[in-house]
Amino acid sequence: MNQILALIRVFSYLSLLTVGGGMAAFPEMKYLTVSVHKWLTFTQLIHLYSMGQMAPGPNMMMIVAIGQWAAGPLGAVVTVIAFFGPTMLLAYAVTKAWKKAGKWPWRTSIEQGLAPVSIGLLLAGTFSMAKGAITGLETTTIAVVTLLILLRYKVNPALLVIGGAVVGLITYLPK
């Protein structure tokens, strides 16, 4: 029961930090799920997050696995509701209000002003994850090549993530 309550607290809090995308919450997610509650290790968090990039749908569905590990099937369900409930209600309320706000000049200011901050949070989340994910020459190469391919060509990113798995396996092959 304690775990269930902790999951609700942690994920409804994280939910409100995901401005511009789920990665914005990554540093706090790492702190709360790894350091504070010890539901999983940092490496496991990185692995789950990365596996989530290969799944369809919203790219943070890996939280289901954290909930399941912490408290079984109920934990998984509770985690999803805690993570999506608050922002859903907020988005619903804002959608209604935003319609009324119409030509309110601050609306553009808020959209333009939050854009760089949300990108900054995305970068901070990426650095936080890279500290655990980029460990040497191979991983650096995989990350850089993925980045360059995506910047230059129109490829489905999920394929590149699968490509990363293949390269990871090849480098492991006994030499």
Place this chain on the structure above:
Amino acid sequence: MSSSGRGSLQGVNVAPEISASLWEVFLEFLIIGATSFGGVVPYLRGNLVVKRAWLDDTEFVEMLSISQSLPGLNATNMAVQVGEKLQGFMGSLVAVIGICLPGGALMYVAGIFYRLHGNHPWSTAALKGVAAAAVGLILATAVGLSKKALSRNWDLLFVAATAVAVEGFHWSVPRALIIMGIISIAFHRPRKVEKASAAE
């Protein structure tokens, strides 16, 4: 408007221009949730704008920019807005459930597998590559977003300041969000001198 025949559940509640029953909304978002490998946005546009014509491109872009400046993932914030447009609150709810369900079920199973077999040297090797590729992917997302969403060059200063505050000075995310958000919004305030506070 596609009149896809959902034989058993005919459109009970008919909206004036665009008609989509609650069931159709759920089903379309379930399809998006099950097929959107590699990022939901192009699939949202393909299914909602092109295939269903539930909204046009202008609406789509506007909803996307609102999604981006709100807490919550793009995928679910878009689901809320489109669902609201088509079927009110229940529309939002079924759209969010639909888009989350397939990926959630998949990650539930994947999580159990990973827990059982994640320590195998083969899976560790593969996941090492997956995580590295994911880092490249997120960086590409950041570059793409910067090109699209930043309105001025010096916005890059806010990007850098926010990232450094969190990762360099260990600000908590909410602290960075609130402080940098307020400063940045103030810099982007409406330029017409008239006080805009009388909004209603």
